[in-house]
Amino acid sequence: MDVRQAIAKHVATLQRARIDAPRLECELLLAHLLGITRTQLLAELNRQLPTRLTSRLGKMVARRAARVPHQHILGTVSFRGHEIRVNRHVLIPRPETEQLAEEAIRRLATIEKPRVLDIGTGSGCLAISIAAEHPSARVDALDISRPALAIARKNALLNRVASRLRFVFGDSRSYLPTRVRYHAIVSNPPYIPSAQISRLQPEVRDHDPRLALDGGPDGLEFYHAIASHAACRLRSGGQLLLEIGDSQAQSVRHLLTAQNWRVEKILPDLAGISRIVVATLPDP
Numbered sequence: 001m002d003v004r005q006a007i008a009k010h011v012a013t014l015q016r017a018r019i020d021a022p023r024l025e026c027e028l029l030l031a032h033l034l035g036i037t038r039t040q041l042l043a044e045l046n047r048q049l050p051t052r053l054t055s056r057l058g059k060m061v062a063r064r065a066a067r068v069p070h071q072h073i074l075g076t077v078s079f080r081g082h083e084i085r086v087n088r089h090v091l092i093p094r095p096e097t098e099q100l101a102e103e104a105i106r107r108l109a110t111i112e113k114p115r116v117l118d119i120g121t122g123s124g125c126l127a128i129s130i131a132a133e134h135p136s137a138r139v140d141a142l143d144i145s146r147p148a149l150a151i152a153r154k155n156a157l158l159n160r161v162a163s164r165l166r167f168v169f170g171d172s173r174s175y176l177p178t179r180v181r182y183h184a185i186v187s188n189p190p191y192i193p194s195a196q197i198s199r200l201q202p203e204v205r206d207h208d209p210r211l212a213l214d215g216g217p218d219g220l221e222f223y224h225a226i227a228s229h230a231a232c233r234l235r236s237g238g239q240l241l242l243e244i245g246d247s248q249a250q251s252v253r254h255l256l257t258a259q260n261w262r263v264e265k266i267l268p269d270l271a272g273i274s275r276i277v278v279a280t281l282p283d284p
């Protein structure tokens with residue numbers, strides 16, 4: 001079987017399973033197996049595939065047809081160009097969160113040796129990008145999930161930033177590290193209202209950890225906690241950058257201002273949905 005035939009066969013399987021963009025997904029799986037880019041794959045449509053490889057591809061496609069996210073099948077995601085390994089213990093990093101990283105990195109760029117706290121680090125994608133893209137940044141990365149912290153640590157080593165990251169186990173609702181006053185606190189906390197989780201698409205509902213999704217009855221539990229506990233962990237002029245869920249902008253703005261934060265900006269994502277909140281504290 002050649003590349004063209006393999007794609008045709010497996011696209012049909014993915015179509016039957018109602019996977020969006022079946023051809024793209026199939027090409028990504030095959031390119032990964034061959035260790036080449038998708039563009040290279042498309043230039044090699046007549047390449048013959050050994051049986052060993054077509055059988056591995058068949059198994060991968062069967063998993064994808066069963067709605068396992070392709071990031072879990074490949075075990076890795078590119079986040080701002082950094083390789084981030086993922087497994088069932090961590091949320092698959094999303095493109096919206098790349099925007100949060102970008103905003104934080106831009107705001108920290110002129111600060112020498114900035115100290116940053118990442119609340120709910122998961123795979124470590126935010127903490128690692130900040131450390132990788134700001135050569136003197138030191139980041140504390142907090143999570144309540146020990147298996148998530150284990151993979152975040154591996155990702156830090158993989159991206160050669162482990163010496164500037166400190167992983168902290170704890171419940172952010174009642175504890176934030178006290179040793180340091182931070183220039184910035186970033187967080188993409190769980191923000192899905194509990195009752196909505198069962199209605200999410202299977203890739204998310206069945207494969208992202210519930211701990212990474214569940215934001216309590218109204219989805220705002222973590223924003224309330226951050227609004228009340230983060231202020232005393234920031235140094236003067238420090239900034240809070242939060243990712244928020246669809247239609248949470250006004251609620252998050254209100255709960256922050258009620259705790260004396262100044263909401264400087266709410267940035268939209270690429271779909272135009274308010275997604276990133278930037279808040280600061282008034283001068284003492």
Ligand SMILES: C[S@@+](CC[C@H](N)C(=O)[O-])C[C@H]1O[C@@H](n2cnc3c(N)ncnc32)[C@H](O)[C@@H]1O
Nearest residue numbers: 093120121122143144145171172188189190212
């Ligand atoms: C939405 S995920 C974000 C992961 C990663 N920062 C990202 O953007 O892809 C939220 C993370 O918060 C962690 N978490 C949930 N409850 C927590 C708590 N009470 N204290 C600290 N971390 C918590 C979860 O384990 C999960 O890793």
